[in-house]
Amino acid sequence: MLSYIGVSKGYGGQLALDGIDLDCAEAATTVLIGPSGCGKSTLLRLAAGLIRADAGEVWFEGAPLGAENLRAARLRMGYMIQEGGLFPHLSVRANVELMARELGWPTSKRRERLAELAELVQLPATLLDRFPLELSGGQRQRAALMRALMLDPDLILLDEPLGALDPMIRVELQRELAAIFQRLHKTVLMVTHDLAEAVFFGDQLVLLRAGRIVQQGSAQALLQSPAEPFVAEFVNAQREPQRVLMEVSQGLSAPVF
Numbered sequence: 001m002l003s004y005i006g007v008s009k010g011y012g013g014q015l016a017l018d019g020i021d022l023d024c025a026e027a028a029t030t031v032l033i034g035p036s037g038c039g040k041s042t043l044l045r046l047a048a049g050l051i052r053a054d055a056g057e058v059w060f061e062g063a064p065l066g067a068e069n070l071r072a073a074r075l076r077m078g079y080m081i082q083e084g085g086l087f088p089h090l091s092v093r094a095n096v097e098l099m100a101r102e103l104g105w106p107t108s109k110r111r112e113r114l115a116e117l118a119e120l121v122q123l124p125a126t127l128l129d130r131f132p133l134e135l136s137g138g139q140r141q142r143a144a145l146m147r148a149l150m151l152d153p154d155l156i157l158l159d160e161p162l163g164a165l166d167p168m169i170r171v172e173l174q175r176e177l178a179a180i181f182q183r184l185h186k187t188v189l190m191v192t193h194d195l196a197e198a199v200f201f202g203d204q205l206v207l208l209r210a211g212r213i214v215q216q217g218s219a220q221a222l223l224q225s226p227a228e229p230f231v232a233e234f235v236n237a238q239r240e241p242q243r244v245l246m247e248v249s250q251g252l253s254a255p256v257f
């Protein structure tokens with residue numbers, strides 16, 4: 001569904017990604033983890049076509065992403081950037097409905113989808129007519145998630161989607177989202193700083209360091225057979241590494257919080 005083939009990307013002469021080869025399998029969730037600045041968001045931006053690789057190619061649905069197919073591809077992707085990226089001059093409703101309006105969805109269809117998504121992310125209907133600055137950080141994040149899901153995309157790109165949520169809503173939304181992704185066979189590429197969340201969502205975990213993939217595979221492999229000392233260091237730097245390890249060994253039956 002989405003593949004990176006020998007992808008490198010630099011900003012102003014500084015290499016942010018260095019020869020990335022990665023396959024994000026269809027109907028599976030791939031989670032990018034790694035220290036700040038290792039290139040996670042850059043991988044999402046490349047998939048969304050916001051930036052172009054200096055070397056290598058990004059393939060989506062069997063074709064390399066390029067000027068000629070980008071718009072059509074983008075309509076099949078939902079992308080939630082870090083901090084949400086809502087337009088400040090538009091209400092939540094207008095933000096979420098933006099692309100659906102542009103595509104000519106009738107009002108009834110837009111309203112129906114909006115209500116469905118508001119229920120999913122537990123955003124009270126009374127907040128839909130507010131502007132982003134009139135919401136809390138967690139409410140903004142939920143609105144941004146609604147916008148990313150509005151067109152029912154095949155590929156969902158999520159950059160720290162649940163970071164600003166309070167723990168209770170976060171756990172509930174994790175469960176709901178994971179169930180939806182699975183039920184609707186969504187292909188998801190997600191960034192999180194939280195290893196427990198990565199383990200919960202990820203069919204495949206990809207650990208990056210300084211623009212390179214250090215290890216990729218199942219949570220079990222990553223946690224129980226680290227490819228190099230850095231992997232274990234990264235795991236041990238988490239808030240509760242033992243708990244994450246224990247949950248993994250018990251079969252990932254529940255969110256590890």
Ligand SMILES: Nc1ncnc2c1ncn2[C@@H]1O[C@H](COP(=O)(O)OP(=O)(O)OP(=O)(O)O)[C@@H](O)[C@H]1O
Nearest residue numbers: 011012016034035036037038039040041042043082
């Ligand atoms: N627009 C830009 N101009 C210059 N440098 C950039 C730009 N965007 C990212 N970088 C640099 O590229 C590297 C990778 O950035 P990226 O945002 O992909 O990292 P990240 O892993 O998502 O980090 P974080 O976890 O902190 O969000 C970093 O060193 C960052 O400073």
